[in-house]
Amino acid sequence: MKVAITSTGNSLISKVDQRFGRCAYFVIYDTVTKAMEFIPNAGIHAEEGAGSAAVQLIASRKVEKIVSVEFGFKVKPLLDSLKIQMISIKGEHTVQEIIDMIEKS
Amino acid sequence: MSPRHKRIRKILNIPLMKGFKPYGNQILQEEKRELITLYYEEYEAIRLCDYEKKNHCEASELMQISRPTFTRIYADAREKIAQALVEGKQILIEGGKVYFDSDWYHCSGCTCHFNNPNKEQDVLVCPLCGGKEIHKVEETKTGCVKRF
Secondary structure, eight states, rough: OOOEEEEEETTSSSBSSSTTTTTEEEEEEETTOOEEEEEEETTTTTTSSSSHHHHHHHHHHHHHEESSSBOOTHHHHHHHHOEEEEEEOOSSSSSHHHHHHHHOO | OOOOOOOEESSSSOOSSSOOOOSSSSHOOOOOOOEEEEHHHHHHHHHHIIIIIOOOOHHHHTTTTTTHHHHHHOOOOHHHHHHHHHHOEEEEEEOOOOEOOOOEEEEEETTTTEEOOTTOOOSSSSSTTSSEEEOOOOOOOOOOOOOO
């Protein structure tokens, strides 16, 4: 299963980005192969439609779960129809902490 | 004057299939058959009323529309299905003014919120920390998920 985490930077010690559509990087973590992929988000400075573009990117990688803080109102119904789970985590966490949590469960 | 806008109807899931086809010799001979388009909201009305056995009032609340609107959608749906059944037409389920929604949960273990995209299955553990202390976030009156 693949999990996407929004990140502020391209390393494991980066913090989780507060926004889904306009995050700096997407970290795509594969729980089976333990492979990690950092994808820079092209829509970071987009005027509008950043969320939908991000959903397209995520859906093309066959991600099943997304960890972020805030999801935009346009993104929620899109992800619902694609059956992608949204996980909204409060507080400051690094990407490494999130991956550790997923691994433990 | 422009017509009144349609309120967006809330549906749980898209149907498992795209439509239905009649079978039998008579039908197969006539290749050019019209399609009947059943909208998603009409499918949802049939599902809520006849499959889940809810009354129109309960069903209309679930779809975030008024009771008379629900009854109208339901009547249209039955009319289309009856027409397809009698005239041997194909049913295509698509379109309509709908949006999707899912239930939200809160985990006390890692203080995260998450939704359940697979509505047929109940969630028992937190997808992040695997904790069992989860509870459903109650929806507000407007049907929107509370901001957090």
